[in-house]
Amino acid sequence: MVRSKRLLSLIDILSKPEKFNARELAVKLGVSERTIFRDINTLREEGAQIEYSKDKGFILSSGWRLPPVMFTQGELEVISLGLQWVSIHTDNSLKKKAQHAMAKINAALSPDQKKNITNSCLIIAPKDKAKVPIELDSLRSAIDQEIKVFLTYVDLNGNVTNRIIWPFAIAYYENVSLVIAWCEKRQDFRNFRTDRFLKIEYCKQKYPNSKLGLHQLWLQKIIQLESSDKN
Structure with missing residues (x-):
């Protein structure tokens, strides 16, 4: 069985009311117990909350798996x-x-x-090899945790500035990514190009608003600016 299919089969089995230990799972999937433990670790790395009980065997927390969806x-x-x-x-x-x-x-x-x-006619054009994406996993984590970020940044005029920002979204374009945040220095919303970051530090302090609240305020400001331009 192909590994990807086996992992899906394993999720199906763990989602059922009855519980199985490693030996029983190995028999069901036709693999070794060692493979089962390796697959369980892979699923855990992907975010699956799988616990083990001597009495009940492996237990998959409810709510982790999305219900089946049919696509055209x-x-x-x-x-x-x-x-x-x-x-x-x-x-x-x-x-x-x-x-x-x-x-x-x-x-x-x-x-x-x-x-x-x-064979789909829908394709993505090749990327400019000179543009290397900046790793933003830690920044996405900061947004999820709603914490402040200390940023050393080069602006469009080449000036180096230090900012404390409240990041709440990241916009991805073909050749650049923008962090959308509230800037304490400017007391306003600002967009920061990730390719202009010189240094980024993650503060322990949470910002006073929520990322959803900041997003809504930012959208309201965009709408107001668009209305002003039309008038």
Whole structure:
């Protein structure tokens, strides 16, 4: 059995009410117990909350797995296109997540569906090799935790400035990524190009607003500016 399919089968088994130990899982999937433990660790690394009890065996926490969803061929092509874009234009962490997501989707597709996606007319243009994506995994974690960031930054005029920002979103473009944040120095929202970062430090202090609240305020300001331009 292909490993990606085996992992999906393992998730299916662990999602059921009855519980199994490593030996029973190995028999069901036709592999060794060592392989089962390795697969369990892989799923845990992907975020699955799998616990083990001597009495009940392996237990998958409820709510981790999404319910089955049926996609049309056109929808599958769009999903594949989006995952291709992430794989090409973002950093290694998101690239790996996109590749893992595509592997899970491919494992559930029929041979004809896989062929149609492979031969799809929707493609992503090659990336400029000179543009190397900056790793933003730690920054995304800071946004999730809603903590302040100390940033040493080069502005458009070449001036080096130090800022404390409250990051709440990252915008990905073909050749650049922008961090959208509240800037304590300017007391306003600002966009910061990641390729102009000189140094970034993560503070322990949480910012007073939530990332969702900042996002909403930022959207309101965008709408106000657009309305002013029209008038």
